[in-house]
Amino acid sequence: MDIKKIFEEDYINKEIKVQGWIKNHRKQAHFGFIDMFDGTCFNTLQIVYDDENKNFDEISKLKIGSAIEVKGTLVKSLNPKQEFELKLEEFTLEGSCDDDYPLQAKGRPTREFLREIAYLRPRTNLFQAVFRIRSLAAYAIHNYFNQNNYVYVHTPLITANDGEGAGQVFQVTTLDLDKIAQNKIEKIDYTKDFFGKKVGLAVTGQLEGETYALAYKRIYTFGPTFRAENSNTKTHASEFWMIEPEMAFCDLEGDMDVMEDMLKYIVKYVLDNAKTELEFLNNFVEKGLIEKLERLVNSNFTRIDHKDVITILKEANVNWEFPPEYGQDIAKEHEKYITEYFNGPVFIKNWPKDIKAFYMKLNEDGETVAAVDLEVPGAGELMGGSQREESYDKLYNRMKELNISTNEMDWYLNLRRFGGCKHAGFGMGFERLLIYLTGVDNIRDVIPYPRTPGNCDF
Amino acid sequence: MDIKKIFEEDYINKEIKVQGWIKNHRKQAHFGFIDMFDGTCFNTLQIVYDDENKNFDEISKLKIGSAIEVKGTLVKSLNPKQEFELKLEEFTLEGSCDDDYPLQAKGRPTREFLREIAYLRPRTNLFQAVFRIRSLAAYAIHNYFNQNNYVYVHTPLITANDGEGAGQVFQVTTLDLDKIAQNKIEKIDYTKDFFGKKVGLAVTGQLEGETYALAYKRIYTFGPTFRAENSNTKTHASEFWMIEPEMAFCDLEGDMDVMEDMLKYIVKYVLDNAKTELEFLNNFVEKGLIEKLERLVNSNFTRIDHKDVITILKEANVNWEFPPEYGQDIAKEHEKYITEYFNGPVFIKNWPKDIKAFYMKLNEDGETVAAVDLEVPGAGELMGGSQREESYDKLYNRMKELNISTNEMDWYLNLRRFGGCKHAGFGMGFERLLIYLTGVDNIRDVIPYPRTPGNCDF
Numbered sequence: 001m002d003i004k005k006i007f008e009e010d011y012i013n014k015e016i017k018v019q020g021w022i023k024n025h026r027k028q029a030h031f032g033f034i035d036m037f038d039g040t041c042f043n044t045l046q047i048v049y050d051d052e053n054k055n056f057d058e059i060s061k062l063k064i065g066s067a068i069e070v071k072g073t074l075v076k077s078l079n080p081k082q083e084f085e086l087k088l089e090e091f092t093l094e095g096s097c098d099d100d101y102p103l104q105a106k107g108r109p110t111r112e113f114l115r116e117i118a119y120l121r122p123r124t125n126l127f128q129a130v131f132r133i134r135s136l137a138a139y140a141i142h143n144y145f146n147q148n149n150y151v152y153v154h155t156p157l158i159t160a161n162d163g164e165g166a167g168q169v170f171q172v173t174t175l176d177l178d179k180i181a182q183n184k185i186e187k188i189d190y191t192k193d194f195f196g197k198k199v200g201l202a203v204t205g206q207l208e209g210e211t212y213a214l215a216y217k218r219i220y221t222f223g224p225t226f227r228a229e230n231s232n233t234k235t236h237a238s239e240f241w242m243i244e245p246e247m248a249f250c251d252l253e254g255d256m257d258v259m260e261d262m263l264k265y266i267v268k269y270v271l272d273n274a275k276t277e278l279e280f281l282n283n284f285v286e287k288g289l290i291e292k293l294e295r296l297v298n299s300n301f302t303r304i305d306h307k308d309v310i311t312i313l314k315e316a317n318v319n320w321e322f323p324p325e326y327g328q329d330i331a332k333e334h335e336k337y338i339t340e341y342f343n344g345p346v347f348i349k350n351w352p353k354d355i356k357a358f359y360m361k362l363n364e365d366g367e368t369v370a371a372v373d374l375e376v377p378g379a380g381e382l383m384g385g386s387q388r389e390e391s392y393d394k395l396y397n398r399m400k401e402l403n404i405s406t407n408e409m410d411w412y413l414n415l416r417r418f419g420g421c422k423h424a425g426f427g428m429g430f431e432r433l434l435i436y437l438t439g440v441d442n443i444r445d446v447i448p449y450p451r452t453p454g455n456c457d458f
Numbered sequence: 459m460d461i462k463k464i465f466e467e468d469y470i471n472k473e474i475k476v477q478g479w480i481k482n483h484r485k486q487a488h489f490g491f492i493d494m495f496d497g498t499c500f501n502t503l504q505i506v507y508d509d510e511n512k513n514f515d516e517i518s519k520l521k522i523g524s525a526i527e528v529k530g531t532l533v534k535s536l537n538p539k540q541e542f543e544l545k546l547e548e549f550t551l552e553g554s555c556d557d558d559y560p561l562q563a564k565g566r567p568t569r570e571f572l573r574e575i576a577y578l579r580p581r582t583n584l585f586q587a588v589f590r591i592r593s594l595a596a597y598a599i600h601n602y603f604n605q606n607n608y609v610y611v612h613t614p615l616i617t618a619n620d621g622e623g624a625g626q627v628f629q630v631t632t633l634d635l636d637k638i639a640q641n642k643i644e645k646i647d648y649t650k651d652f653f654g655k656k657v658g659l660a661v662t663g664q665l666e667g668e669t670y671a672l673a674y675k676r677i678y679t680f681g682p683t684f685r686a687e688n689s690n691t692k693t694h695a696s697e698f699w700m701i702e703p704e705m706a707f708c709d710l711e712g713d714m715d716v717m718e719d720m721l722k723y724i725v726k727y728v729l730d731n732a733k734t735e736l737e738f739l740n741n742f743v744e745k746g747l748i749e750k751l752e753r754l755v756n757s758n759f760t761r762i763d764h765k766d767v768i769t770i771l772k773e774a775n776v777n778w779e780f781p782p783e784y785g786q787d788i789a790k791e792h793e794k795y796i797t798e799y800f801n802g803p804v805f806i807k808n809w810p811k812d813i814k815a816f817y818m819k820l821n822e823d824g825e826t827v828a829a830v831d832l833e834v835p836g837a838g839e840l841m842g843g844s845q846r847e848e849s850y851d852k853l854y855n856r857m858k859e860l861n862i863s864t865n866e867m868d869w870y871l872n873l874r875r876f877g878g879c880k881h882a883g884f885g886m887g888f889e890r891l892l893i894y895l896t897g898v899d900n901i902r903d904v905i906p907y908p909r910t911p912g913n914c915d916f
Contacts, residue, residue, distance in 0.1 A: 002607065002675070004607060019675075019706075019707040019879070020675070021672075021877045022877075038675050039609070039673050039674035039675040039676075039706075040607055040674070040675050040676070065876050065877045066877050067672075067706075067707075067877040067878070067879035069707070094707065094877075094879040094880060095848060095874075095877045095878040095879040095880075096877075097875070097876050097877045098875045098876065101875075101876050101877075117869075119666075119669035119869045119870075119872070119873065120669070120673075120876065122669075122670055122673035122674065123672075123673045128673065128674075131609065131611070131670070131674075132609060132674070134610075134612070135609040135610040135611070138600075138610050138612075139600055139604050139610065142596075142597055142600045146597045149460065149462060149498055151497070151589065151590060151593040152592075152593040152596050152597065153589070153593070153906055154592070154596075154682070154699055154905070154906060155906065155907065156697060156906070156907040156909060156914075156916070157615070157682050157697060158628070158684070158696070158697050158909050158914060159914065159916075160914050160915070161916070168632075170616070170630050170631070170632060170652070171630070171631050171632065171633075171635070172628050172629070172630055172659065173628070173629050173631065173635070174626075174628060174629065174686050175629075175635070177629070177631070177633070177635070177638065177646045178644075178645055178646055180635065180638055180639050181638050181639075181641075181642070181643045181644070181645065181646055182642065182643070182644065183639075183642070184639070184640065184641070184642040185639045185640070186636075186639070186640065187636055187639065188635045188636055188639055194628070194686060194688070194696070194911060194912075195696075195909070195911070195912060195913065195914035196912045196913075196914075197914065199914050201630065208577075208906065208907055208916060211577040211578070211580075211916075212580055212589070212906065214479075214525075214581075215497050215578075215580035215581045215586065216497035216498070216580065216586075216589075216590070217460070217477075217478075217496050217497040217498050218497075218498070223681070223682065224612070224615050224681065224682065226616070228632050228652060230652070238616070238652070238653075239614060239615060239616050241612055248477075248497075248525075249477040249525075249527070249552065390553060411575075411577045411916055412577075414577070415577065416553075417555070417556045417559075418523050418555050418556065418559050418578065419479045419480075419523045419524050419525040419552075419553045419554075419555045419559075420525070420553040421477070421525035421552040421553040422552060422553075447612070448611055448612060448613065448614070448666065448670065449613065449614040449666055451614060451616050451653070453652060453653070454652075454653060454654045455653065455654075456614075456616060456617065456618050456653035456654075456655065456657050457618070458614070458617075458619075458666060458669075458869055
C-alpha cells in the first residue's frame with residue numbers, strides 16, 4: 001500500500017503492508033522508531049517496534065537507506081506531532097544499505113555535494129519536494145492546454161536550421177572525429193554525415209510550431225531545448241525544457257491573455273496539489289513562498305509599452321548602474337524596479353525592433369515590433385512572446401536585412417503565402433518557472449541530471 | 459468561436475463568428491459553398507453565400523487555402539448530409555493563398571509528396587487526424603500516470619553513457635570540425651569539448667529512471683530518444699519519443715500488469731476522444747481499425763514463457779522461413795503466429811539471457827532473465843520490459859562479462875548497495891503505438907518532422 005493512501009483515508013486499527021526506505025531510525029534498549037518514506041507523498045510514516053517483536057535484534061540493526069517491507073496495524077499515536085503510527089508485526093529486508101550511504105540522518109549535505117550524488121538526491125526532503133513539483137507543474141501544463149483544446153506538437157530536436165540567432169548550437173554527427181583528425185583536409189564533407197548535411201540540436205521549436213498552429217489553430221510544444229553557450233550562471237543550463245504555445249487568429253493582446261491565464265493555472269494547480277511540499281519549501285528554502293504564489297494567482301498583470309517603461313525608469317529617483325534608454329534593452333535592476341512600481345507582474349510590450357528577433361511583427365510605427373516580455377516579481381523575465389510577422393514581403397525583407405537564408409527557410413516564408421493569417425505565441429523556460437515555484441535558486445537543482453559547461457555526469 | 463463548439467452545442471439561428479481556412483469552394487452563378495476548417499475539430503463547417511451578399515464577387519473569388527473570418531447565422535441545412543450550415547453575412551480575408559498551394563481539392567497527393575511539404579500536411583484530412591491522435595495519446599499517457607501517482611521524470615538527452623548497446627549513438631560536440639580536419643593529429647582531445655568529454659544523444663532514459671523509481675516508488679519518462687542506425691525501414695526513425703515507466707517493489711508480474719493496464723487506458727482514451735478521426739481512418743486507411751482497438755481494450759493478455767512459445771512454434775504445422783529454436787530470438791513470422799494462436803495480445807516472458815540486456819534480472823535457472831515483450835495483433839512487438847537485476851554482485855559480474863565499464867556506471871551499481879530493492883519497468887516507442895492507433899504504416903507519417911538517414915528537412 002502507498003503511504004500516500006494512509007494519509008488520505010482512514011486506516012486506524014487496520015492491518016496494512018507498506019514498502020519503502022528508512023529515512024531515520026531511533027533505537028532504544030527495548031523499543032525503536034523507524035521513519036519510512038516510499039516516495040508516494042512527502043510525508044514519512046512512523047513505524048514502532050519493541051522487544052516483543054520476535055526479530056527485535058534484527059530490526060534494531062536496520063540501517064538508514066535500507067528498503068524494507070513492513071506489515072502491521074496502524075494505531076493512533078501518543079505523540080501529539082503525528083496522528084498515527086504503524087505497529088510493526090512482520091518485516092522483510094528488501095534491500096540493505098552499506099555504511100557509506102551518503103544520506104545519513106545527521107549532518108546536512110550541501111546542495112553542491114548533493115549534485116555529485118544526483119542519483120540519490122531525490123531521496124532528500126528538498127529534492128523529493130522539488131522533483132515532485134516539477135512533475136506536477138508539467139502535468140498542469142498538459143492539463144491546461146488540453147482543456148483549452150490545444151494540440152501538443154513534438155517539434156524536431158535534430159535540425160538543420162539554427163533557430164536564427166536564438167542561441168549557440170550543439171553539432172550532431174556520426175562522422176568519426178578521430179579519423180578526421182588523422183587525415184588533413186580542407187573542409188568537412190557533410191554529404192557523408194548521417195543526414196547528408198550539417199545538423200545541430202534545436203534551440204527552439206517555434207518555427208515548426210507556427211506551421212502546426214496554422215493547421216490546428218492552437219498548439220503547444222513542451223520538450224527539451226539546447227544551448228551551447230559557455231555560461232556558468234545560476235539560471236543557464238545547456239539542456240532544458242521549454243513550452244512554446246502558438247495560436248492562429250491571435251494578436252499580441254490575445255497572446256498576453258494566454259500567458260497570464262496559463263501561468264495562473266499552473267501556479268494554482270501546484271498550490272492545490274503540492275501543499276506539503278510547498279510548506280516545506282516555505283519553511284526551509286524561501287520564506288513567504290506560498291504567499292508569493294497566492295498573490296500571483298490573484299494579481300492583475302499590468303500591460304505597458306517598452307517606451308513608457310523607459311520613461312518611468314528615467315523619471316525614477318534611482319542611481320542606475322545601467323542608465324535606461326529608449327530603443328535599448330532593459331537590465332535586471334530595471335525589471336525589478338518595474339514590478340515593484342506596479343506591485344505585480346508586468347507585460348512589457350512593443351519593443352524596439354533592433355533588439356528583437358526577425359520574425360516579430362513590425363508595428364505601424366516602423367520602429368517597434370509586437371513583442372512582449374512578462375516580468376514577474378521574484379522571478380524576473382519568465383516568458384517572452386510576440387505576434388509573428390504575417391506579411392511575406394515584410395518578413396522577406398527583414399530576413400534579407402539580417403542575412404538569414406531565405407532559401408533554407410522557404411517553408412517558413414511560404415507559410416505566409418498559403419493562408420498565412422495573424423498569429424502569435426510565446427516561450428517559457430520550464431526551469432525558470434520551477435525556480436519561481438520552488439524558491440530553489442540554482443537551475444542545477446531543478447533538473448534531475450543537469451548539463452552545464454564541463455558537466456555531463458550520469 | 460471554435461468550430462468544435464458549434465458541433466458540441468446548439469447554435470442554430472444564432473449569430474456567430476468563425477475563423478479558419480478554406481478546404482473546398484464550389485461556386486455557382488448566383489451562390490456558393492465554402493467548406494471551412496479551423497483545426498479545433500476534424501469536422502468542416504459549410505458556409506453558404508449568394509448574390510444578395512454585397513461582396514458576392516469578392517467571396518466568389520476566394521481561393522482554397524485562404525484564411526478567412528466569417529460572421530453569419532447558423533441555420534438548419536437542407537442538405538441531409540449535414541445538420542447545419544453558416545449563412546454568410548460578413549467576411550474578412552485574413553490571409554490569401556497563392557495559386558501554387560499544393561493542397562487543392564482535386565487530386566490526392568501521395569504520402570511521399572506530402573512528406574516533402576511536411577509544413578502543410580497537417581491541413582489534410584489524413585494528417586489532421588493522425589496528429590490530433592498523437593496529441594490525444596500523449597495526453598492519455600500523462601493522465602494515466604498522474605492518476606496512478608507516478609512522478610514524471612525528465613532524463614537527460616545529452617549523456618556520456620551510451621545506453622550499453624541499446625543502439626548506435628549520435629555524437630554531440632562544439633568542437634570546430636573544419637579546424638580539426640585542417641590540423642593532422644592522432645586523437646581528439648575531448649577535454650576541450652563542451653562537456654570536457656565525449657558525449658552523445660541518449661538511446662534510453664531507463665538507467666536514470668531507475669534511480670528516481672528508488673526515490674518515488676513509481677516514475678515514468680516521456681521524451682525524445684535517438685538512434686543513429688543507418689536503417690531505412692517503415693518502423694525506424696533516428697529521433698522518436700519513448701515512454702519508460704519504472705516501479706520499485708515491483709516484479710515481472712507487476713510490470714506486465716502495468717503494461718496491460720496502461721495500453722488499455724490509452725486505447726480507450728483515444729477511442730472515446732477521437733471518434734471522428736478514427737472513423738475517417740477506419741474508412742480510408744485501415745478497414746477494421748476501430749474494431750481492432752475495441753477488441754484490444756476487451757481482450758485478455760496471455761502470459762507465456764519464451765520456451766513454451768518455441769515449443770508451440772516447433773509443433774506448428776508451418777514451413778518457417780526462420781526455424782524457431784530454444785535459446786534464440788523469435789522472428790516477425792513467429793510473433794504473428796503466436797498472437798493468432800492465442801487470438802489476442804501475448805506477453806512472452808523469461809527470455810534466454812544471452813539475447814537480452816545486461817541489467818535484466820537473472821532467473822533462478824541461471825539461463826533466462828525476467829524480461830518480457832508484449833506482442834499485439836496487428837502491431838507486433840509494442841513494448842519490452844524486465845525486472846531489473848537488484849543484486850550488486852550479479853550485476854557487477856554480468857557487466858564484467860560483457861565488458862561494460864563498472865567505473866563509469868558506478869552510480870548505477872551503487873543503486874544496488876543503497877536500499878536497492880526489487881524493481882521493474884518497460885519501454886514503449888510512442889510512434890509504434892501511433893502506427894497501431896492510426897493504421898498509418900510508415901513511422902515518417904506519425905512524426906511531424908521525421909528524421910531518418912539522409913533526411914533532416916525543416
